[in-house]
Amino acid sequence: MTGVNRRFVLAARPVGMPKESDFRLETAPIPTPKDGEILIRAHYVSVDPLQRPRMNASAGIGRTVNLGDVMMGRLVGEIVQSRNANYREGEFVEGMLGWQEYALSDGDTNRDLYAPGVTKVDPTIAPISTSLGILGFPGVTAYFAMLEIGQPKPGETVVVSTAAGTVGSIAGQIAKIYGCRVVGITGTDAKVDYITEELGFDAGINYATTPDLEAAVRAACPKGVDVYFDNTGGPIRDAVLPSLAKGARIPLVGRIADMHDATIKLVPDPQIHLTRARARMEGFIVYDYVDRADEARHAIAGWMRDGRMRYRETIVHGFENTPATFIAMLNGANIGKALVSVI
Ligand SMILES: NC(=O)c1ccc[n+]([C@@H]2O[C@H](COP(=O)([O-])OP(=O)(O)OC[C@H]3O[C@@H](n4cnc5c(N)ncnc54)[C@H](OP(=O)(O)O)[C@@H]3O)[C@@H](O)[C@H]2O)c1
Known part of the structure; x- marks a missing residue:
């Protein structure tokens, strides 16, 4: 050619x-x-x-x-x-x-x-573009990080950051499918509207305009946070940790808030929150699940077909x-x- x-x-x-x-x-x-x-x-x-x-x-x-x-x-x-x-x-x-x-x-x-x-x-x-998003590695990430580490149970409260983005929007919808109350944290009012009105999240918080994020998370999660799906690290994580419920799980999926800084920063020690809540934080890398990627694609495609998963x-x-x-x-x-x- x-x-x-x-x-x-x-x-x-x-x-x-x-x-x-x-x-x-x-x-x-x-x-x-x-x-x-x-x-x-x-x-x-x-x-x-x-x-x-x-x-x-x-x-x-x-x-x-x-x-x-x-x-x-x-x-x-x-x-x-x-x-x-x-x-x-x-x-x-x-x-x-x-x-x-x-x-x-x-x-x-x-x-x-x-x-x-x-x-x-x-x-x-589905359109081939979805192989880079919802039916690709981001979908596989959301699926296994939420289900294998998050382990959401009906009635629990799940908080997701970068909630209107690729991984976050899928992760939050999976938690809804599993019967949870889902609170998304994202950066604009239009994105808050998207996750609550189109994706069915129970609440959304605009971290860019909320003066006291920790108080906003506490108010949105009156029974505490059972799963925090952490896509950001940084100030959003620090605002969620004080609301952890007993036995909380925290899949560490992304650190986009700190990504531009190559230096290791001093961050507030999370131990007091993890110990108080007997919580478990666990790092996640999607490549540990390449052999099971089709399992995630199959489940997500099924939810897309029956209208429970939007993108x-x-x-x-x-x-x-x-x-x-x-x-x-x-x-x-x-x-x-x-x-x-x-x-
Ligand atoms: N561990 C793994 O294997 C794995 C695999 C795939 C993705 N990830 C991680 O998952 C996260 C989301 O990835 P994605 O592909 O789904 O991207 P995405 O959410 O579609 O796009 C990135 C979003 O990050 C948000 N953002 C940017 N800077 C931020 C900051 N300082 N604080 C808070 N939010 C910020 C922006 O939304 P807002 O308007 O909401 O700020 C932006 O739209 C990333 O951290 C990524 O590294 C991890």
């Missing part, structure tokens, strides 16, 4: 919030698959919080992206050339194949720890807008999954 492949490489390591100049748009010929390889044309490129720590010299958890390398990120696209008997042209696959319009894959299906393996996507189940996507058109869409997501511009449509 002749033509040009556009891709974004990492041009500089950001200090604090990334800038568009931290990325550089490069062009190269569309690559030709060798024996055993497939060529994928991207339809959607994903922007995810996990990409921010990969831009640091040391990523903390997982790999770092070298300066000049194609920016690590997921895409979903169509196989336009196949020299691998396991894949047909016209099929769709999703994988960690980088911010680029065309990508090669050897067809490996290993998805462990940011591996560049691919997963086939069935476009008859939204914030889609920006144009590959050249990928860095700006990424930065906007980090600043909270998205409701649901933030994506870039490429064709």
